[in-house]
Amino acid sequence: MSQPISTVAFIGLGVMGYPMAGHLASQGFPVRVYNRTPAKAEAWVAEHGGSHHSTPEEAARGADLVLVCVGNDDDVRQVTTGSQGVLHGMAPGSLLVDHTTASADLAEELDTACREKQIGFIDAPVSGGQQGAENGALTIMCGGTGADFTRAETTLGHYAKAVTLMGPPGSGQLTKMVNQICIAGLVQGLAEGLHFAEQAGLDQQRVVDVISKGAAGSWQMENRHKTMIDDKYEHGFAVNWMRKDLGICLEQARRLQARLPVTALVDQFYGDVQGMGGGRWDTSSLLRRLRAFKDG
Known part of the structure; x- marks a missing residue:
């Protein structure tokens, strides 16, 4: 029997999870948090209230809704089905939501474990990204049953501008793969355009001011062109995480027999950026790669 959501647990207080959990606290939810680095959880509680716990299982006890936002498939398994994972502390009728960008296989695996x-x-x-999390303006792509989605939708809306059910379990992850595939091509195109403008002696900012008002405009152009022109990348979504995501996309594509030639190429370009020491640089650092190859 499902129950109303009054108490939540949040597992993972990274650059995304920290502000997301904060939005819930600001709405009056008692939030029980866990983070692999305890100091981060202690700092969050000092700022927002609630309580921090030594294991995911402990944080999940008594929570109607448990939210997870960690790094990858293995991290998710550790905090959910692992020896001290949340599923050992959650009660029948509660709800688990995984915000991690992970594989569709893992989503189906967790759905089975939860149903049991x-x-x-x-x-x-x-x-x-981090900006969206801090501003409560994320887009959330969901996979699950209509009943579970209806229970969660309002709560998730406290840190999102759009919360959409895409289909059965795994559909949210598949939709996120489409998102990352599109971003990869967009960022490479923007990097090449700015590089071309620079080589042609054009004023890059002026170029963007003109073309952003037409068909070439995009979120990436609007939010990343200034730092790209200034060659600043110590911010944003890390290349290491993008390569993790694109690896998931390419593996799924092989199984679906979907052809992703541009995505595969951009993934290799991000490998070059990692080789330059840019694993933690923002994904827009593809422009630095072009500049480096020119100079080299």
Whole structure:
């Protein structure tokens, strides 16, 4: 039997999870948090209230809704089905939502594990980056049943501008793959355009001011062109994480027999950026790669 959501647990307080959990606290939810680095959880509680706990299982006890936002498939397994994972602390009728960008296989695996314990499950990867998390303006792509989605939608809306059910478990992750595929091509195109403008002796800012008002405009152009022109990349969504995401996309594409030639090429370009020491640079650092290859 499902129950109303009054107490939540948040597992993972990174650059995304920290502000997302904060939005819930600001709405009056008692939030029980866990983070692999305890100091981060202690700092969050000092800022927002609630309580921090030594294991995911402990944080999940008594929570109607448990939200997870960690790094990859293995991290998710550790904090959910692992020896001290949340599923050991969650009660029948509660709901687990995974915001991690992970594989569709993992989503289906977690859905099965949750159903065995009479727990609802939604895979709900997000788009919008740290800025979107801080501003409560994320886009959330969900996979699960209509009933579970209806229970979670209002709560997720406290840190999102759009929360959409895409289909059964795994559909949220598949939609996020489409998102990353599109971004990869857009960022490479923007990098090449700015590089071309620079080589042609054009005023790059003036070029963007003109073309952004037409068909070439995009979120990436609007939000990343200034730092790209200034060659600043110590911010944003890290190349290491993008390569993790694109690896998931390419593996899924092989199984679906979907052809992703541009995505595969851009993934290799991000490998070059990692080789330059840019694993933590923003994904827009593809422009630095072009500049480096020119100079080299």
